[in-house]
Amino acid sequence: xxxxxxxxxxxxxxxxxxxxxxxxxxxxxxxxxxxxxxxxxxxxxxxxxxxxxxxxxxxxxxxxxxxxxxxxxxxxxxxxxxxxxxxxxxxxxxxxxxxxxxxxxxxxxxxxxxxxxxxxxxxxxxxxxxxxxxxxxxxxxxxxxxxxxxxxxxxxxxxxxxxxxxxxxxxxxxxxxxxxxxxxxxxxxxxxxxxxxxxxxxxxxxxxxxxxxxxxxxxxxxxxxxxxxxxxxxxxxxxxxxxxxxxxxxxxxxxxxxxxxxxxxxxxxxxxxxxxxxxxxxxxxxxxxxxxxxxxxxxxxxxxxxxxxxxxxxxxxxxxxxxxxxxxxxxxxxxxxxxxxxxxxxxxxxxxxxxxxxxxxxxxxxxxxxxxxxxxxxxxxxxxxxxxxxxxxxxxxxxxxxxxxxxxxxxxxxxxxxxxxxxxxxxxxxxxxxxxxxxxxxxxxxxxxxxxxxxxxxxxxxxxxxxxxxxxxxxxxxxxxxxxxxxxxxxxxxxxxxxxxxxxxxxxxxxxxxxxxxxxxxxxxxxxxxxxxxxxxxxxxxxxxxxxxxxxxxxxxxxxxxxxxxxxxxxxxxxxxxxxxxxxxxxxxxxxxxxxxxxxxxxx
Amino acid sequence: xxxxxxxxxxxxxxxxxxxxxxxxxxxxxxxxxxxxxxxxxxxxxxxxxxxxxxxxxxxxxxxxxxxxxxxxxxxxxxxxxxxxxxxxxxxxxxxxxxxxxxxxxxxxxxxxxxxxxxxxxx
Numbered sequence: 001x002x003x004x005x006x007x008x009x010x011x012x013x014x015x016x017x018x019x020x021x022x023x024x025x026x027x028x029x030x031x032x033x034x035x036x037x038x039x040x041x042x043x044x045x046x047x048x049x050x051x052x053x054x055x056x057x058x059x060x061x062x063x064x065x066x067x068x069x070x071x072x073x074x075x076x077x078x079x080x081x082x083x084x085x086x087x088x089x090x091x092x093x094x095x096x097x098x099x100x101x102x103x104x105x106x107x108x109x110x111x112x113x114x115x116x117x118x119x120x121x122x123x124x125x126x127x128x129x130x131x132x133x134x135x136x137x138x139x140x141x142x143x144x145x146x147x148x149x150x151x152x153x154x155x156x157x158x159x160x161x162x163x164x165x166x167x168x169x170x171x172x173x174x175x176x177x178x179x180x181x182x183x184x185x186x187x188x189x190x191x192x193x194x195x196x197x198x199x200x201x202x203x204x205x206x207x208x209x210x211x212x213x214x215x216x217x218x219x220x221x222x223x224x225x226x227x228x229x230x231x232x233x234x235x236x237x238x239x240x241x242x243x244x245x246x247x248x249x250x251x252x253x254x255x256x257x258x259x260x261x262x263x264x265x266x267x268x269x270x271x272x273x274x275x276x277x278x279x280x281x282x283x284x285x286x287x288x289x290x291x292x293x294x295x296x297x298x299x300x301x302x303x304x305x306x307x308x309x310x311x312x313x314x315x316x317x318x319x320x321x322x323x324x325x326x327x328x329x330x331x332x333x334x335x336x337x338x339x340x341x342x343x344x345x346x347x348x349x350x351x352x353x354x355x356x357x358x359x360x361x362x363x364x365x366x367x368x369x370x371x372x373x374x375x376x377x378x379x380x381x382x383x384x385x386x387x388x389x390x391x392x393x394x395x396x397x398x399x400x401x402x403x404x405x406x407x408x409x410x411x412x413x414x415x416x417x418x419x420x421x422x423x424x425x426x427x428x429x430x431x432x433x434x435x436x437x438x439x440x441x442x443x444x445x446x447x448x449x450x451x452x453x454x455x456x457x458x459x460x461x462x463x464x465x466x467x468x469x470x471x472x473x474x475x476x477x478x479x480x481x482x483x484x485x486x487x488x489x490x491x492x493x494x495x496x497x498x499x500x501x502x503x504x505x506x507x508x509x510x511x512x513x514x515x516x517x518x519x520x521x522x523x524x525x526x527x528x529x530x531x532x533x534x535x536x537x538x539x540x541x542x543x544x545x546x547x548x549x550x551x552x553x554x555x556x557x558x559x560x561x562x563x564x565x566x567x568x569x570x571x572x573x574x575x576x577x578x579x580x581x582x583x584x585x586x587x588x589x590x591x592x593x594x595x596x597x598x599x600x601x602x603x604x
Numbered sequence: 605x606x607x608x609x610x611x612x613x614x615x616x617x618x619x620x621x622x623x624x625x626x627x628x629x630x631x632x633x634x635x636x637x638x639x640x641x642x643x644x645x646x647x648x649x650x651x652x653x654x655x656x657x658x659x660x661x662x663x664x665x666x667x668x669x670x671x672x673x674x675x676x677x678x679x680x681x682x683x684x685x686x687x688x689x690x691x692x693x694x695x696x697x698x699x700x701x702x703x704x705x706x707x708x709x710x711x712x713x714x715x716x717x718x719x720x721x722x723x724x725x726x
Contacts, residue, residue, distance in 0.1 A: 008689060121671075122673065123674065125622075126669055127671050134611065202640075256614075363676040
């Protein structure tokens with residue numbers, strides 16, 4: 001039996017002075033007195049890093065931190081918190097999440113605001129060892145489900161949890177399972193969509209590499225619920241480490257008979273195979289994915305019929321994303337009520353975000369739904385480096401839109417992001433600062449979709465290409481105001497008439513940047529200036545008066561366009577300058593500007 | 605394995621092994637070995653830990669690969685989990701730093717503060 005509760009008592013030298021040993025003994029004594037069982041462990045740990053306020057006691061689950069407690073407080077904590085589950089508010093440490101107080105505990109600045117459900121084992125267990133997964137309650141959910149629940153009860157529990165698909169659309173998972181289970185057929189399939197294609201999203205890879213068994217277990221649970229005996233994991237060959245670890249995990253699970261015939265003597269058979277994709281973005285769309293597994297070209301088809309009715313090899317099929325599956329075992333272990341208690345009412349649970357771009361802590365984080373963007377970017381992400389100003393964050397990759405500063409305090413969930421003109425997508429989050437040109441950003445994403453469009457339907461194949469032509473023209477300085485209208489019209493047309501999600505969402509980055517940053521587009525076409533200094537044809541560099549004359553810019557200039565004496569202000573000869581930006585990057589005092597307003601001031 | 609009871613027995617065994625319960629001085633070295641870690645150079649780090657542990661005959665040290673912890677910008681990340689429950693996260697580890705961690709932290713018991721994740725200037 002895994003421990004129900006851990007009581008961590010700070011045993012650092014400072015706290016040891018304040019009697020951590022006695023505190024532990026007192027806890028044990030009280031737990032024994034109230035007969036609370038031996039699955040509550042008291043552990044002496046290293047220093048918590050807040051020595052002045054010791055002694056500390058940290059109680060899991062819940063990560064409740066008590067500080068400055070005395071021996072007399074312990075009976076109350078044990079009676080109230082441990083026996084009844086009610087933390088003793090009076091004794092709790094105030095401001096656990098205050099960054100300033102925890103400066104010397106790295107875990108707490110980055111990890112404190114996180115709540116890890118899907119990533120619960122990532123970075124903790126050895127993914128090559130099934131035993132380590134089992135040590136952390138692995139396969140208990142599967143065992144319990146197949147031996148105690150009927151398939152319908154399994155689906156009901158799933159529906160009750162309110163889990164929504166984490167791949168992007170946010171469709172309720174329980175409902176999806178129900179559709180597949182209601183389709184009558186003697187052969188059904190479960191597919192795990194591991195074709196992660198958003199530029200900048202890598203949470204599925206992290207789960208598959210760090211905790212492959214959780215996906216296998218969840219697929220088996222899903223198979224039991226809908227009546228399927230075969231599962232496929234569709235993963236791109238670009239993830240070789242994940243593929244290798246998945247195969248090892250499948251082999252180990254088969255060896256322990258956690259996959260295969262008659263699992264847990266319940267008469268339920270389930271086995272999983274891996275199918276490799278070549279890394280096409282469109283194969284993240286479920287019908288294209290199914291076509292690809294069947295050996296066809298990865299192209300979407302018209303829906304309905306939905307895969308739940310007619311999917312892989314014409315049979316009812318349930319397709320879920322990796323992160324969705326990773327959430328399934330904890331739901332069955334801890335109950336749907338527990339899951340519903342996290343996050344918001346309409347979007348329960350947590351979401352993993354891959355944070356990238358202009359952010360200090362590039363990486364993966366998992367927060368409860370309803371966390372604001374500000375918390376994600378400034379508190380967990382560590383803010384924007386080099387004292388730059390936040391401009392926008394792109395969520396949902398090439399299918400999403402940008403979120404601007406005034407929306408930073410909106411709680412993130414599926415519905416709010418759609419309202420803001422973006423979408424959850426798979427959870428990539430790219431942060432942009434004042435040095436990013438939004439027209440260029442839109443162009444980047446569109447370049448991606450043009451390349452990834454499968455070409456089956458005309459709006460997506462031709463329309464996105466034409467949009468890209470217009471954006472290229474604008475970035476080169478040849479755009480007109482009329483282009484902006486054409487761009488908008490074309491975008492809406494593609495959105496309305498494309499066959500699959502790829503085309504329907506491809507114009508989103510353009511539409512949302514047009515909506516929020518129209519002034520930047522206008523600066524490009526009217527003033528022929530790129531305010532962020534990215535589009536080189538539209539950028540002129542200027543040395544400001546705060547130049548200290550360090551000569552770094554002149555030494556870094558590849559075309560020798562900069563002149564000036566040591567300790568005196570330098571000048572850029574704009575006739576020679578090729579607008580490469582090397583001087584700006586080299587300047588230690590930020591004295592080189594591309595801003596239109598600085599040019600205006602200079603010209604008088 | 606055919607019953608939940610068997611699963612529970614295996615879990616208990618694995619749990620004890622993983623968390624070194626009952627041992628007095630176990631150390632678990634967790635090397636971040638996701639794609640991010642590998643790309644940042646986790647392999648030489650892992651190899652160094654394994655070979656040093658072998659050559660110094662540190663029988664109570666277990667070196668293991670784990671997945672991504674999330675702080676990808678600071679890989680390779682190595683977490684030292686000790687039997688008293690203390691956890692130390694080192695970041696941007698190289699094979700040289702790995703030897704230093706073995707020598708200073710694991711053998712002598714002195715945490716090397718300058719390599720801690722929390723000390724890195726963002």
